[in-house]
Structure formats: C-alpha cells, structure tokens
Amino acid sequence: MAVNHISRGILLGLAVAVTPSALFAEEGGSKKKNLSSALEEVLVTARKRSENIQETPVAVTAISGDDLRAQGILSTAELSKSVPSLQINDSTAPQIFIRGIGQRAPMARFDPSVSVYLDGIFIPRPDGQLLDTIDIESVQVLRGPQGTLFGKNNTGGALVFTLIKPGEEFGGYVEGALGNYNEQRMRAAVDMPVNDELLTRLALASHRRDGFLKDPSSSTNQSVDRLSAIFQTRWLASDAITLDTMTFLGKTRERFPSYHCSVINEDALFINGLGILWPGDTDPSNPSAYQDNCKANDRDSLPDLVTNQGPSQRQIKHQDTLMFGATLDWELNENHSLKTILGYRDAIKKGPQQTADEGGPAAFLRGTVLDDADQESLTLELQLNGEFFDGAVEYAAGLFWQDEFKSERYLLSSPLVGADAISLAQLLAGNVPDSSLIPPGGSAPPVVGALVPLDTVQDFAIDGETLAIFTQATWHISEQFELTLGGRYTEEDRQSELITRTSDLAAVTDIVSADLRFITLDQGLGLLTYLGTWADDPITLANDILKASVTGEIGSPLGAPVRDYMDSTFKEFTPMASGSWMVPDAWLDGGFISSGMAYATWSNGFKSGFHEPSGVDGLLVVEPESLENREIGFKIDALDHSLRFNVALYSMTFENMQLITVGLDSANSLVVTSQNAGKSMIEGGEIEVLWLPSPAMLVSLTYSNNNYKFLEFDDVALTPLAVSGETVILDRSDEEFAVSPRQSASLGVQYTIVSDAGLFVPRFDLSYKGETYMGFDDGSWEVTKTNPGAVYADDYVLLDARLSWTNNNDDLSIAVYGKNLTDERYDIGAVATGESLGTFARVLGEPRFYGVEVRKTF
Structure with a gap:
C-alpha cells in the first residue's frame, strides 16, 4: 500500500484527549488523591454491542463528553482537530470527509457520504449534521464504509453521538462562558426523576458571538447565534423493557462566512x-x-479580516429544527434483545441564502436558495441482538426504513x-x-x-424511500480467533419533480x-x-x-414553467467479512506488550443515485457510488497499559464516485452539476497513540496519510461546448481529490497537578492539516501546472491551550482557554473554477479566540 509517508509523519500527530478524571483511580464512586498509571478501558458500540475498543476490529475513535469538555470541543466541526482522516469544513456549506470521501455541496439532492446519528437517529441532510456537543455522553467516529450495521448506507464512515441519559437522582450542571468577539455561551442540564420508573432530563444551550469578518457593504459575517433545547424521558417499564424518548428543538440565526x-x-x-x-x-x-x-475582494489588497462581497450578498444561515426520537429496548431473555428506534426530523432552512458566486462585490453571478427549503424525514429501525451457543456466536440483525421529503427553490442569476x-x-x-x-x-x-442567461429559477422536490435488511454475526472460534460475516440489502426509491422557469x-x-x-x-x-x-x-x-x-x-x-419528473429505484447488496486474532496471554506475561490484537477486514459501501437538475435540460440521473475497502490493522496496549498504539492500513476502490463539477446546459447557462467519476483508489494509513509517561502526564498523538488517485475520470471540455457546441472528452484522471488533505496530524499534552487547593490541569493541543487541492473543474488543475499555489489551500498548524481548575469537592471548575493562539490565517473552504469563472473563492477560518468558562454541578 502507498503509505510511505507514515513513518516520518508520526512526529506530527495527536489523538483523543482524556479528561483529568480519567487519570484517577476510582473507589466507591469518589476520586482518590492518587493518579492512575494505566489508561482506562474504552467501550464502543461500533458493532451494535458494547466492546472494549482494543478488542474491536474496526477503525474507530471514541471520545467521551468529559473528553470533549477537557479539550474545549464545542461542535462537530472541531472533531477534525483530533481524529485521524476526519476533515470537517463549516463554511458556506457543511462538509464532512473521512479518508477523502465526503460531500462538497449542500443541495437537497445530495445524500451525505458520511452518516451522522444522534441516539441512533439518522440525520439525512449535511446542513443538519454539524451538531453542537450539547449534553453528549460520547461520540464515536467510524472510519471506512459502514455498509452493514448502520441504518443508512454510506461510503465514507459514520459519526455516532449518544446523549447523556436521565439520572435516578435530582442534579445537573450550569456552565457559562465569556470571550472575545462578544462571545456569550450558556449550557445547563438537570435530571428530574418523577418516580423510580419515570426519569426526565432537560438540557438548554445558548451560544452567541459577533462575526469576525467585516464587510463594508453588509453586516459582519461569520457570526454565531444558536439556541437549543433537549428534553429526554426514560421509562423503566419493567426489568426487561426500557423506553427512551428525545425531543430536540434548535434555532439558528447566524451569518455565513463571506469569501x-x-x-x-x-x-x-x-x-x-x-x-x-x-x-x-x-x-x-x-x-x-x-x-x-x-x-x-482580493485578500491581499484588503485589511485583515475584511471582505468585500457587496450589498447583494445573502449570507444568512437561518434554520429551525425539530427532532423526535423514541427507543424501545426489550430484553427478550438473557441471550436475546430487541431494539426499536423511531425518529422524526423536520427542518426549515430560511431564504434567501446565497450558495455561490464569482467572488466579487458586484452581482455578476449569483446562486441563491430562495424562500424556505423544507427537510422532513421519518425513520424506523428494528434491531435484534443476541448470542447463540453459550456466547460462541454473537449476532445483530434488523430492518431499516426511511421516508424523506426535501424541497428547495434555487435561483441562478446574472x-x-x-x-x-x-x-x-x-x-x-x-x-x-x-x-x-x-x-x-x-x-x-x-x-x-x-x-449569459439572466435568471433560472428551479423548484425542486424529492420524495425518497429507503428500505434495507441487514445482518452480521461474529463467531468466536477460540479465545484468540474470531470471524465476522455480514451483509445488507438496500433499496432506494427516488421521485423527483423539477419546475424550471427562465427569463x-x-x-x-x-x-x-x-x-x-x-x-x-x-x-x-x-x-x-x-x-x-x-x-x-x-x-x-x-x-x-x-x-x-x-x-x-x-x-x-420569467417565462412559462417547464415541468420534469423522474422516478428511479437503486438497489445494492453490500457484504463484509472480518477476522481478528488476539495475542495469547501466555505470550505477554511480564513482557513489554500488555495486550494485542490484529485484524483484517473486507467491507463494502453504497450511496444511492439521485436526479440532478441541469439548467433548462431538466433532470438527469446520477448513478449510485460504491466502494470496496480492504483493511488491516493492529491495536496494542503496552507498558502495563500505560501506552496505547493503534494502526490501520487500507486500500479502497471507488466505483462511480459522485462529484460536483461545472457544466453548461443547452442554453449555454453555467450550471453546477454532478457526474460519476468511473473509478478511483484511496490508499492510506492512520496511527493513534496514547501514552502516560507518568501518572500525572498524558501525551496523545495521531497521524493520517491518504493517497488519492483517479483511475477513470472523463469529463467534457467547456470551451468548445460553449463556443461551437462541440463535445470534446477530457481525461481528468491525473487530478487530485479536492477538499480533503492528504496528511493530517495532531499532538496533545496534558498535565494534572494535585494540590490542597484542588486540581490544576494545563493542556495544549496542536493540530496540523496538509495543503489541500480546491479545484472544481479541469481548468483549475491546468492552473496547478504553472501556479500551484493559486488553487491550493495552504497547510497550517493550530495551537489551542486550556488551563482548568477543579475544587476538591469536584462541583466547581473554572477554565481559561485560547484557540488558534498564534492567530493563524487559514482556509476552511474554497472553490477554484479555472475553466469557467476563472476565480478562486476562499473562506477564512476562525482567528484567535479566548475566554473564561465556569461550570457548577449540583
């Protein structure tokens, strides 16, 4: 495999943070004043059952809610600082990539390549996936295709969030923070048991911050203004039956970044x-x-943190979200259980909201979502889990069903x-x-x-239905060997209606x-x-x-409307097989290695096809994409469990990758469209290291290297098509993948000081992202041959630091923090369109932020 940069890249990395509490020995539910010299056991549910992460043959990173707080992670987007191969951009459109696989555009017709789940409920739209880490018990990042067990098939991976469940006693916390740019943040949660059988929990959050990108002709952009509430219930109906419900309300009134x-x-x-x-x-x-x-609007000719996109920009990010979930756990007997998950989500994205332009202050070219875009989905999942033959075979099987409606009104104008x-x-x-x-x-x-066509208005509505059946079983052949086989059959029906009106x-x-x-x-x-x-x-x-x-x-x-309608069904079976071997305990007695596991996995992923609006030409079919993953890895604990070293190496073959590109319709209108790249390959590796050099000190490292290569990628040249109507086929197989960097890494160091005045924990985190190609069309790649810096986002390093104090009663903590302490200027989103627009539009990431945070538990 082409992972030749891994050895030298280890020096750059970071891994999952561990909260100070994880360094303490536990006795009777209270902390002792001595620090532990061993890393804690981490449990994950990557295979729909609770397992030690070091014994799970899956590339997964698990972070607890306390870990998120210790590292100062407030939103999903910040996870990419510490999780290998994860790239999340939250600019004008949310983008989540794992191992170079993701979705670049926020349009209604695109399914995410990386699935996000909140308490088992699938979140189907990219612009709803970037959750704030409110009342989160844990998050698991599963890398590679999740084509068997998880409700909605995907090709990149999955982010699985689990909420803190209602407690049996009254209690909770209040947390507040103040920072620069007038940042004001408040979070609170309270457990309110009604009786021994009915438990409830309410969590509230508010986060406001002024924008930091000033535009002389409009409001300051890249602001934060979010309100959310989560109400949960837990009904302990019997010793065998538990019913959990969750209701989420979210309100966002922000401004996107300007370019x-x-x-x-x-x-x-x-x-x-x-x-x-x-x-x-x-x-x-x-x-x-x-x-x-x-x-x-050139960054080099403007003052720092100033943009000039003109008065016609529509940078609003206004969205209202309602989610409801109900999960029934039924222990049928000591060996088998049934889980039912019902989920409902309704989101309204308010317009007008600008999604694209050529980057200048005059309204030469604008892409705008008009009116309100509606997203509504209903999901139902049945899971049967258990074991046979005294635990020799463990299994998970079930059904997944989803019904979804999406609509949006899109304007392309010039x-x-x-x-x-x-x-x-x-x-x-x-x-x-x-x-x-x-x-x-x-x-x-x-x-x-x-x-150049003046205005094209398209009303686009999609009804989609997904039905899948899945099963996976693990055979524990011996204490050292296990074999896992699984598969999923998926059937997706898409009905799309498009109404187009032109000038x-x-x-x-x-x-x-x-x-x-x-x-x-x-x-x-x-x-x-x-x-x-x-x-x-x-x-x-x-x-x-x-x-x-x-x-x-x-x-x-506008002229008369033209209606187009399509109904398509996409089907796929995605099998997987995995084998693992645990190092025998007899080999480890008294040695350097405390525990060890090696595994090999063959897995497949699938993402549904869809119907693509293509200007005045109406709807076109974009075929499904599929991915075959071959992966080997090992997980080692050493030095009496004070050192953890995990490695994954993989080679993935991608068929019909769905890509966003620029094209022309028959009226010579420039359209942002989709197509399938015939075949591509991704080879790479990931390393995660966690080390306790002393009971008081924690060092964490990660590094990832992904080598991307198109094997078949044909496109149509725009210039001869626009000038003479001639179709000239281009071979774009020499291009790089866009948006996701080849290399990423981080380093985290944390020290715990025990004193009579309480606990003091200083911590710093370095995160590194390599340079990233941002081209959209063939002309952008041609630019790299003469001026490569013009279409790449530069590599960068971010430094975060945090100093926290916790009193001896463990009910009051104060922290001072700084993010991007060196005030680095870096890009979180960019689009280079060398053949059509001829411009490179770039979005700045966050500058230096700092503040103080207080948390009181009761």
Missing part, C-alpha cells in the same frame, strides 16, 4: 474566453470589469452583458473570439443582452428598448443595440433600466 476572491485564469470563459463584456466595461479592446470586480460586434460575429461563427482584432474603444454599434427574453428586450437609446436586435436571443459608444457604459445603463422595472431577488420577468 475573498483571486483571479487564477484570464482565459476562463467568463473573463476573456468568450469575449463577454460586463457592467463597467467601456473599452472592448481592453475589458477589465470582471477581473476588477474580483480584485476588489446581469445583462455585452459583446463587441467583432467578437459576436466570431462567436456566431463557432470560433473563439480574438480580442486583438477589436480596435481601441470598440466597434459600433455596441451589442447588449442575454448572452422571458422578449419581455426583457421590451423593457430595455422602451429607452429610445436601445433598439431590439433579436428578441428571441435577448439582444439589443445601443445608439451610442462603448464609452457610455451601455451595459450598466441597460441593467439599471431593467432593475428599475423589476424588483426583488429575481431580476427579470
């Missing part, structure tokens, strides 16, 4: 490739408006543009315009119109030609001539006339 922009290819279609002139261009022989628009008569003649002849033929000042008469070009030309300076040239094409010269800036004049007549988010009259 910065840089020009990466002057020959892109919308710069010089088609000879298009934009508002502000007054000399066709030397057009500059498009590039000047981008440069007006202004009226222009073309010099010479360039227009070349385009109409099917040739690429040559600007050197245009005389200074341009030729007469100026031509203005809808050379009524006849009505547009009528509006503009009411000004006598403009004369209709071709009403069907939306072209007009101007009775003047280019020096008058006729493109801006025409747009001003149109804006004065048509107000609102949609900037032009």
